[in-house]
Amino acid sequence: MRELTVRIKFTTACLGNVKRYMKQGGKKWPCFYMPRTPDGAVRFETSWWKASMKFAAQVLGKHHKAVERIHFDVTIDGQPDHNPVNFHKRHFDSKKFVKHEAFPEGQVIGVNCIVPSEIPDDHFWQLMDLIGRFKGVSPFGPREYGFFVVESVNRKKLALDK
16 A cells, blocks of 8 residues: 555536525625535545546456555645635526636646555556546536546655655
């Protein structure tokens, strides 16, 4: 087992799904924010990654059992823009839209995970690439938003490593 940090760059916006209301012009409007950990970091559920990994292993035709032992950190390395003025507008028609806190297209974030040693780094890259191109990761609208490309896969040096 080893710990890896995967840097991904969004090719489509990754949208928040936590509904809150913001005041604007004397009215309350729905707005969707990213899910957060208690300390305020953006949270992506491990179940999202696990389901997508199973799909990627099927497509790749390798590591079907090993991907079940990959563990993803729920905390994401990256922050979306907190200014509601810059939130992503998801349009229903030309006049109606709802705002989402988002990682915009082009933003790079980091995902930490523990990967079994029988999955080589280049195969893990391929698995993540398949997820990015065909599934994406987005709290709101998975398989519609949150598509990405893999920028890098790097081993993290653990405290026990010398």
